[in-house]
Amino acid sequence: MNNVSQQFNEQYNPVKALLIYQSAEQESDSYEHKPTEIYVESYDIGKHGNPINAHPLSLKEMSALSELMQATQELQNNYLQCSGVIPPNVIYMNSQNNGYAVWYTPPQEVDLFFSDSLGIASGKTKIPAMLWRATKERLQVFALKGKTKPNAGTPLYYAPLFNLSQDGSVCMGTVNINIDRQTCLEQFMTQWESYFFNSYFTHTLGNHRHCKGNLVQLWQGQVCTGRDFPQEELIKNGKTLKDMIR
Numbered sequence: 001m002n003n004v005s006q007q008f009n010e011q012y013n014p015v016k017a018l019l020i021y022q023s024a025e026q027e028s029d030s031y032e033h034k035p036t037e038i039y040v041e042s043y044d045i046g047k048h049g050n051p052i053n054a055h056p057l058s059l060k061e062m063s064a065l066s067e068l069m070q071a072t073q074e075l076q077n078n079y080l081q082c083s084g085v086i087p088p089n090v091i092y093m094n095s096q097n098n099g100y101a102v103w104y105t106p107p108q109e110v111d112l113f114f115s116d117s118l119g120i121a122s123g124k125t126k127i128p129a130m131l132w133r134a135t136k137e138r139l140q141v142f143a144l145k146g147k148t149k150p151n152a153g154t155p156l157y158y159a160p161l162f163n164l165s166q167d168g169s170v171c172m173g174t175v176n177i178n179i180d181r182q183t184c185l186e187q188f189m190t191q192w193e194s195y196f197f198n199s200y201f202t203h204t205l206g207n208h209r210h211c212k213g214n215l216v217q218l219w220q221g222q223v224c225t226g227r228d229f230p231q232e233e234l235i236k237n238g239k240t241l242k243d244m245i246r
Contacts, residue, residue: 004168016061017043017051079136080188082180091131092245100135102244103189106147107229114223115202118162120218123224128231131156132135133168133244134192136179140168140244141196143234152242160211161219162201164189166237175199209235 021039029040042061044050086164091102106129112122129144143157144150158164159213163171175195179188211218211233218233 014045014049018057019043025042027057048230052120070169078184080183080185082185083184087186087189089149090113090185090189091241093184098135099138101185101188102131102133102241104129104131104144104150104179105193112219112223113200114162114219115200117202120216121223125219125223126227126229127224128157128160128229128234130159131241131244132189134188136183139170139172139192139196141170142168142239142244144239145231146233150241152240152245154241155236156239156241156244158208158210158237160215160233161209162215163199164205164210166206166208168237170196171205173199208237211235225231 023037040057042057044053046052094100101153113122120198131142141159143159
């Protein structure tokens with residue numbers, strides 16, 4: 001190992017120090033949970049390395065510190081940020097706090113996996129267009145009619161699939177969801193679709209009808225046939241796309 005302390009001292013000089021005060025009534029580590037009970041004092045560093053000019057941390061100093069922290073690679077927040085051009089199937093995204101994204105997929109052929117108890121063979125099958133709404137922890141899916149990109153007034157339909165509650169929430173069972181604050185938008189959508197399609201459909205949820213006919217018989221007659229999904233089986237859920245972006 002090389003001693004770089006001399007090199008460090010030659011290239012960097014201390015310019016600012018922060019001193020954090022906390023209420024004497026609080027526990028030593030509780031300031032993280034009660035930020036209103038702390039006081040931050042800022043010091044400039046003099047020519048001889050001693051702190052001078054003590055003053056409350058100003059708004060300008062806080063803004064500069066925030067920009068510095070965001071510029072640090074380890075603390076950068078890539079959550080729901082695009083790594084390139086915004087994908088054309090994205091409807092809406094909000095990366096603030098526990099943000100979410102809304103996107104759609106056109107009718108497509110996918111592999112669906114069904115538990116043996118349903119009596120449905122697993123395999124490739126065609127599904128209708130779908131609308132997806134997801135946070136880091138929760139996924140909702142709905143069906144759409146047609147092939148075109150939906151707009152605010154487009155009606156939503158119950159997704160004719162298993163493991164879905166009436167509000168479109170997906171029961172992921174034992175699937176290990178691993179989406180963090182560094183997940184970009186493209187990866188976010190890809191991961192959720194992969195979680196959804198690579199898990200086993202096992203049961204129905206709620207008392208609503210998932211399709212006009214029998215859900216089990218519907219998929220027994222669709223899997224591995226190459227037939228387009230019969231859109232006349234879809235049932236409106238009373239909501240539109242606009243309801244998903246409020």
